[in-house]
Amino acid sequence: MLIISEEDVLKNYSMKQCIEDVERAFALSKRSEIVIPFRTLMHQGEDGAHTLYMPSFVPEINYSAVKIASIFPGNEEYNIPRIQSTIVLSESKTGQHVANIAASALTMLRTGAISGVATKHMAREDARTLSVIGCGVQSFGQILAIMEVRDIDKIYLYNRTKNKAFDLKEKVTKQYPNWNGEILIVDSANDAVSKADIIVSSTSANTPVFSGEYVNAGTHINAIGSCEPTKQEYDVETLKKANKVIVDTLEGAKGEAGGLVIPNEKGEWSIENIYSELADIVVGEKVGRENKEEITLLDSVGVGFLDTVCAASIYESF
Amino acid sequence: MLIISEEDVLKNYSMKQCIEDVERAFALSKRSEIVIPFRTLMHQGEDGAHTLYMPSFVPEINYSAVKIASIFPGNEEYNIPRIQSTIVLSESKTGQHVANIAASALTMLRTGAISGVATKHMAREDARTLSVIGCGVQSFGQILAIMEVRDIDKIYLYNRTKNKAFDLKEKVTKQYPNWNGEILIVDSANDAVSKADIIVSSTSANTPVFSGEYVNAGTHINAIGSCEPTKQEYDVETLKKANKVIVDTLEGAKGEAGGLVIPNEKGEWSIENIYSELADIVVGEKVGRENKEEITLLDSVGVGFLDTVCAASIYESF
Secondary structure, eight states: OEEOOOOHHHHHHHHHHHHHHHHHHHHHHHOOOOOOOOOEEEEEETTTOOOEEEEEEEEGGGGEEEEEEEEEEOGGTTTOOOOOEEEEEEEEOOOOEEEEEHHHHHHHHHHHHHHHHHHHHOOTTOOOOEEEEOOOOHHHHHHHHHHSSOOEEEEEEEOHHHHHHHHHHHHHHHHHOOOOOOEEEEHHHHHHHOOSEEEEOOOOOOEEESSSOOOOOEEEEEEOOOTTTTOOOOOHHHHHSSSSEEOHHHHHHHHHOOHHHHHHHHHHGGGGGGGEEHHHHTTTTSSSOOOOOOOEEEEEEOHHHHHHHHHHHHHHHH | EEEHHHHHHHOOOOOHHHHHHHHHHHHHHHHHBBBBBOEEEEEEOTTOOOEEEEEEEEGGGGGGEEEEEEOGGGGGGGGSEEEEEEEEEEEETOOEEEEEEEHHHHHHHHHHHHHHHHHHHHHTTOOOEEEEEOSSHHHHHHHHHHHHSOOEEEEEEESSSSHHHHHHHHHHHEEEEEOEEEEEESHHHHHHTTTOOOOEEEOSSSSSSSSGGGGOOOOOOOOSSSSSTTTTTTHHHHHHHHHEEESSSSHHHHHOOOHHHHHHHHTTGGGGGEEHHHHHHTSSOOOOOEEEEEEEEEEEOOOOHHHHHHHHHHTTTO
């Protein structure tokens, strides 16, 4: 049993590699069976503390894994991260458990990589400005991923609590010492949106944080914040303006993507309008962007088998 | 994250401690809530390979854990154990994952300890002979446990493949260099049964391996082999002769104890005849053995929260 810490993951596993792995994982999900049992939720406290057990098995790479994610809202009080996650990786020829991988950095990287893959296929080739709404942990991974697939020269950051935007700016600046681009912190989400070729929306908002009114033609949007059917971080106007709405998996989107589920339930927009799963675009079954004017939107809630593929890649790098 | 290997468990965790922990665990299951979500089964191959994810949360001790058990029938070909199991232990104030514990030795010890606790309360104080039907890995743990709670001076071993009985004899002999008792290998399960004050039945048999006809008055039986509702290792006569039938949990027994479920379904015996759960006897809500003549039977299929309690105890010993 190999123990791989958060530091090990960050040191050994690049965003470039992670994007390759995620793209490969989506491709193999199209051509072979992947086993994803229902996840188990175990309640652990009156404050909503709970643990999720999310197993998946990818026969083609001969690994299975279970991600164990404990969400403890009370942790903020102790200055301990709210989400504690770890992955047990098992090889699937003999069922031997080969690694225990701390999974916060992995999750941040693979969540970024999903947007990276979508952006690679859906954003304009000449996209140069990136606007990030919400400056939490995940947004750093989003920026790493998008910097990998497009030549970004300007990043706009918006966060309700401005300090977090400054913190993220500092982190990104440190990450790219030789980069000539500029990072600007703005006061309104709509302002950020109006300046963007690529938008990342990564908030835990219950109601829309920006309006479709401000989305320009030719924009690609990665919405990754809302992973609950009752949360909606972009409005229905954004959805209606989008020429192509894609999702990581239809099943996940229908169960968890509030941005799509809520307008569908209200009859404002139909979930049947989803253009495709990201995997279809990766393998070329569906075309990505077709012209400079299209507005494209990825609503991503994540999908467990990516963790298995990324965990296996990390393990094999040791 | 602390990694605890099989060797660490065997070195640091005694059967004496394990019996104490299991007894304490049963007691606290009576006085406080324990959370046991449904276990998840993930199929992993045409030969029946599969992985079980078994989480449980014991609020009173502030730990949760998930046992991951991969059962790979094809492993025998590679001389790798058929069952690969590991436990991730998490403390439940902040959800932090604190240890990964190899779980074969732990499972063997705690399965033994269940029988140890039952034997302590149910076997005659003057029980001296132990007969073990089936000499696989679990039987070693059964012997360790029963040696802990009774002064055994004779052990009869029966196994269909005799070599395994000799292997177990050697292992037990090594374990107790100063013991004055005797270990005898016998040719028939019924012969072993007829000589016993305490019986351990630990086989993977689909149909009964011994007959109740040979069970003497005053015997205590620990039947731990059949953990599937379609397997029956002791016959209905044994069941009918038993004055007290106890189980680790009613829920587990009704779902998995073939020895009880099959006769119940056939109308040969009623599951309503179960005398009590082991926990009731541990806390004194029900009386154990009442005289020298009673035949008592524990049918144990195991219960997940014991793993959590034992894992926590092992972790805290480091």
